Amino acid sequence: MAPVPPDQGSSAPDGIPAETTVALDGKHGCIARARQLTGDFLTRVQRLDGATVSARAMDLSQLVVSELVTNALRYAPGPVLLQLRITGSAVEIVVWDSDPVLPSPHAPDPTRVGRHGLEIVRAVAEDFDVMREPVGKRIVARLGLTDRP
Template structure:
């Protein structure tokens, strides 16, 4: 874990290397809840859901490890998850019978904006910016 805070306490950033396995999304939610503690922010529950979806996708798309960063700056919360997997996330049509495939649609609905940045060496970073805190 790496953590940074500016002198005025307005900008805070943490970065975590998430463990392999199915427990990573649960840990991501817990770490997000801890990061948001003490802040008056209506988007804390949304942030937990977004990190859970992005970390789930990242651990499925790669060798099971990913990096997650959280940043509060200019009254916005930015969630970024990087993995080394080859594919890019995409929006899929919702299916009533499917048990999965709605994660990016959910992220899109909760975030003010989101993006995918492919990396030349492989992998990608998925970023979601949530409403002001």
């Protein structure tokens, strides 16, 4: 299945591209593409509305997207949907996959190699939620657009 091009984002009344969605097929380069889409989306939010998006928020958003998309592609068959939404002063990163099994974090273990993605996401997100869907599950991570004082 070929990747579906991202939409151009719907606009909120104040002109912010409120959201964008892309289907990822798991082929070579799609995780990098998801990170690039995230950076492009947040840059568009800055340019069109003058919204403040800190360098830290930009970096962490791309990290969270990378971790969530990687996990979805690793553990679920079929395509993955990535949605980015601006909600107030935060970006919501939503990843849907077809596997109904909810992820369970591993106990922290500094000797474990790999499988730290969910720990990382939960540590940097302001809010984190996992919901079972009629097909699969949806994971939502919310990150502030600006650095906290």
